Amino acid sequence: MPKPLPLLTSPPPERRDAARNREALMEAAEALIKQHGVRGVTMDALAAAAGVGKGTVFRRFGSREGLMAAVLDHSETEWQAAVMGGPAPLGPGAPPMERLLAFGESRMLLNFKHAELIEAAGYPGQRSLQALSFTTMHVRYLLGELGVEGDLAYLATALVAPLELIVLRQQADRDQISTTRIVAGWTDLVHRVVRPD
Amino acid sequence: MPKPLPLLTSPPPERRDAARNREALMEAAEALIKQHGVRGVTMDALAAAAGVGKGTVFRRFGSREGLMAAVLDHSETEWQAAVMGGPAPLGPGAPPMERLLAFGESRMLLNFKHAELIEAAGYPGQRSLQALSFTTMHVRYLLGELGVEGDLAYLATALVAPLELIVLRQQADRDQISTTRIVAGWTDLVHRVVRPD
DNA sequence: GATCGAAACGGACCATAGTCCGTTTTCATT
DNA sequence: AATGAAAACGGACTATGGTCCGTTTCGATC
Secondary structure, three states: OOOOOOOOOOOOOOOHHHHHHHHHHHHHHHHHHHHHOOOOOOHHHHHHHHOOOHHHHHHHHOOHHHHHHHHHHHHHHHHHHHHHHOOOOOOEOEOHHHHHHHHHHHHHHHHHHOHHHHHHHOOOOOOOHHHHHHHHHHHHHHHHHOOOOOOHHHHHHHHHHHHOHHHHHHHHHHOOOOHHHHHHHHHHHHHHHHOOO | OOOOOOOOOOOOOOOHHHHHHHHHHHHHHHHHHHHHOOOOOOHHHHHHHHOOOHHHHHHHHOOHHHHHHHHHHHHHHHHHHHHHHOOOOOOEOEOHHHHHHHHHHHHHHHHHHOHHHHHHHOOOOOOOHHHHHHHHHHHHHHHHHOOOOOOHHHHHHHHHHHHOHHHHHHHHHHOOOOHHHHHHHHHHHHHHHHOOO
16 A cells, blocks of 8 residues: 655654654753853753753754754744834835835844854854845845846845844944944945936 | 163064964965865864974964964965956956956855855954955945945945855855856946946 | 073863764554 | 554764963073
């Protein structure tokens, strides 16, 4: 008798023990980070706190960076919800340009807020594509609403790039640019990109 | 008798043994990287290859990331020379817009070429400000030549940001954007930023 | 060229990320 | 409920980044 035919490469369901441990690990990780800071959390301590073996931690997250990336993704969920369905101007309801500018400022602040975590998550080989995609997808959508012409996928990444922590750090630390000036600069950039010929 | 008065906090000169070891370390590092790849180089192996103690390696570079940053800086010197004094259009002689576009493409290719090293150098807390500054300084200068008005320091960082490896990766790997399309996109971006109202 | 304080050295030592593999749990099948 | 294979588990083990501190080298001064 043939099985129910996994026609599409269906994602194999998660075993109950696996799910339980994953939840325990995420919870423990967030608690430990809140308590000791990102730096102060070791993988051994995490395993102990979650009541699992170390091997389990690494099978789940692959590496320390992977773990931090998972925590980061999880903590950005709330923000994503605010962007998708929260109050205007960040959420829907405001005109696209207002939303876009609110988005930029909000994203900048969020990246500063999560700085430790972002650095600990390392280069985004690990970081979930899901979360990384979200911001550019949203910007692309808003550019469309604004009637911008051209390679919107590229322009979206180009507008999001200056909001990445790595760039913000450069501006704030090296060039001594204040956050309000960063916001003003990004606003100007957006207008230059958006305005018709 | 008072000393020659170090009026300004003059950088203390480097002792001879220190200089010798630094040179040996850089040379050994480059050789080992060429031979085993960035990943395959351990700090112990480097110390051994350079014929110094491990402590010396860490006093010099602070960390593995610091070492990789130093190697990266060193390898970018050649490129910087090409930008400052090499043949047009990358070097001086061509009109500013041509130089700027040549710069963007060249920088993109360089970042791809040095990808391994850039990742190993980690977040640029370590990476020399010198090298990081160079690109934005140059772009800022070219924007000035082009008669662009506004916050040139900010605009320069904003134009350089999409050329960072972290962003290029996102475009190439996730969004499946080809390198030629990246170049075209950046060219378009530059024109939008530069063109007068 | 003898003296001395400061700077650099080196390698044993420690902390922690990541691996490995024998054991246990889960769950689909009977 | 019993069975068995696949998946997950756990913790001892390894590799390597990073620290520490007693020893050595340097070079300025006399």
